[in-house]
Structure formats: C-alpha cells, structure tokens
Amino acid sequence: MSEPVLHVRGLSHAAGGRRLFESLSLEVREGESVTITGPSGSGKSTLLSCVLGLIRPDKGAVEVAGTDITALRGTSLARHRSRHIGMVFQFGELLPELSPVDNVALAALLAGASRRDAYRRAASLLDELGVPTAKSSEHMSGGERQRTAVARALINSPALLLADEPTGALDTETRDRVADILFNMPARHDCGLLVVTHDREIALRADRTLALTGAALSAANDTETGTR
Template identity: 85%
Template sequence: MSEPVLHVRGLDHAMGGQRLFESLSLEVQAGESVAVTGPSGSGKSTLLSCVLGLIRPDAGVVEVAGIDIAALRGSSLARYRSGHIGMVFQFGELLPELSPVDNVALAALLAGVPRRDAYSRAASLLDELGVPAAKSSEHLSGGERQRTAVARALINFPVLLLADEPTGAVDAGTRDRVADLLFGMPARHDCGLLVVTHDRDIALRADRTLVLTGRALSAANSTGTGPR
C-alpha cells in the first residue's frame, strides 16, 4: 500500500481546560473515504482544524502527503495547504456577490494559477458537477451552492478533501445528492476524503466510519457501504 495522504499520529491537544485528543492516530489513503462521528464537543471540527494547520496541537504529527502541517508557518503553510488540501464547509462559505465560476476560480488565483487556466478549470469543474451559470452565487439553490463549494475545494487538485457537516444545511433530497457527489470524489479524483458528520446515514456511506470518543478514534460498529 502507498503512503497515506493523511497520517496523524500521537496527537494530543487540550482546549479550555478540556483534553480533546490523547495519542490519537488516523490514516486516510488516496481513493479512500473516512467519516468521523461523535458527540458534540468531542473535537471533530478541532481535528479538521489541526489537519488544516489552523490549530497547532500540543503534541503529535499531522502529515499531509508526507509533510508535517504543524511544522509549517505563515506563507509556507498557506501555499502547502492551498496546493494539497480542499475544504467543504457546512454552509458552503461562498462569496454571494461573486458568480459560481468566480468563487471557484478565486481559489486557484490565490494559489498563483494563471487567470485563463483558473477560469478554464473552474468552468470545467462546475459543468462536471452540474452547477448552472449564474450572475451571483446567492441565486443558487442549497445543493448548487454545495456543489460549487466542492468544485472550489477541487480546483487545485488536492490530495486530501475535508468536509465539515457538508449536508447539515440542506434538505433531505439535496442531502443525498450532495453525499453521492462527495463520496464519489475519491475514486474520480484519486484523493482521500475525510468527512465529519453527525448524520449516521451519511457516515455509513464512507469506506470506513470512526467514532471520536474518549479522546481517541475507534472503529464504528457498522462498516460503511461506500458510494451509492
């Protein structure tokens, strides 16, 4: 088996006097989807923040494509994160005044991609994901906004795709379509996918489902079903 795109080991971290992680370990391979569930306050979103380098853990290593994110600083961290990690937030976090293609291309432009290439790639991804042309993103439906957010996360060819409650702000029908899209990404784009969710049905779509409890990750009782 090749080296994992995400390798977390010996992760320790406390916030507000509460210890969230103690010797936590996690691996995600290219082409694999992993879901993390757990009670509110257990540290699921904090784990994603550690992977993004937004929070520096008290101890441990967080390697993305073989590089310890926690060891990077400033512009080096920003460049590496932009080129290797894509992030999908619960509410999409799009700039409403910008069109879908502008939102997606902006992520590439910030990474130093030439304008023509950025817009060509953005338009291709949005077409692939079925997002209609619009003058501003505020005119999109909830599902279209999330598909735009996925396109933005993929624009720089990340090895690792992260998603924080990606279906928490959409209706049931849209939830299933967004889940189908997300869990199909590892096979289509040869990236790893790490999803944090409270939704058990969504978690069971992953190749592996883990529970964050007692400061560590453990396998869930039921195995995932993968994309459907």
C-alpha cells in the same frame, strides 16, 4: 495499497481545560473515504482545524501529502494548505456577490494559477458537478451552493479533501445528491476524503467510519454513528 495522504501520529491537545485528543492516530489514503462521528464537543471540528494547520496541537504530527504541517509557519503553511488540501464547509461559505465560476476560480488564482487556467478548470469542474451558470451565487439553491463549494475545494487538485458537516443544512433529497457527488470524489480525483458528520446515513457511505470519543478514534458502531 496507496500511500497515506493524511497521517496523524500521537496527536494530543487540550482546550478549555478539557483533553480532546490523547495520542490520537489516523490515516487516510488516496482513493479512500473516511467519516468521523461523535457527540457535540468531542473535538471533531478541532481535529479538522489541526489537519488544516489552523490549530497547533500540544503534541504529535499531522502529515499531509508527506509534510508535517505542525512544523510549517506563515507563507509555507498557507502554500502547502492551498496546494494539497481542499475544504467544504457546512454552509458553503461562498462569496455571494461572485458567480459560481468566479468563486471557484478565485481559489486557483490565489494559489498562483494563471487566469486562463483557473477559469478553464473552474468551468470544467462546475460542469462535471452540474452547477448551472449564474451571475451570482446569492440566490442559488443549497445543493447548488454545496456543489460549487466542492468544485472550489477540488480546483487545486488537492491530495486531501475535508468536509465539515457538508450536508447538515440540506433537505433529504438534496443531501443525498450532494453526498453521492462527495463520496465519488476520491475515485474520480485521486484524493483522500475525510468527512465530519452527525448524519448516520452519510457516515455509513464511507469506506471507513470512525467515532471520536474519550479523546481517541475507534471503529464506529451503529449507535455511535447515530449520535447527535
């Protein structure tokens, strides 16, 4: 069995006077996909923020690629995040004035890659994901923007790929195409995938589906995966 690329141990955190996590534990292994569902306000996006190191939990450890990011600060945290975590947001969050290849290559350049390597890798990923050449990303379709966002998340060969409602803004046909790509990534790129979603059909594509309720994670049933 592969080693965990994400290991959350004893995570506890409160916000706004409400306990979101209480001794929460989670593992995601290389080559594995995991989805997390749960009602709005249950803490799903906050959990992703803890994994990214954007929120420091009250208690517990969040190990990504073998390093507890709760112990990192400043440049060390930013460097570890850049090297080992890729993130796909609901609306892509691309820079509209830049072309798809520029958006993707920029993430590699910021991580210290040479311009030649950054653009070679970006072009290869965009070709793999079927993103057409364009002068800017402003007028691309929603599916094209999300495929570009997946390429950007993969550009630094992360151990862990995170996605927050990655298909929530897409029509059904485009949603299915993007989901096909996303859930193929662990096997194709030797990473772990953690997806937060309200979409039952998307959630059930994962190797494991968990529900975040009552400040804890548990195996999701059909009712939980359908919760909106």
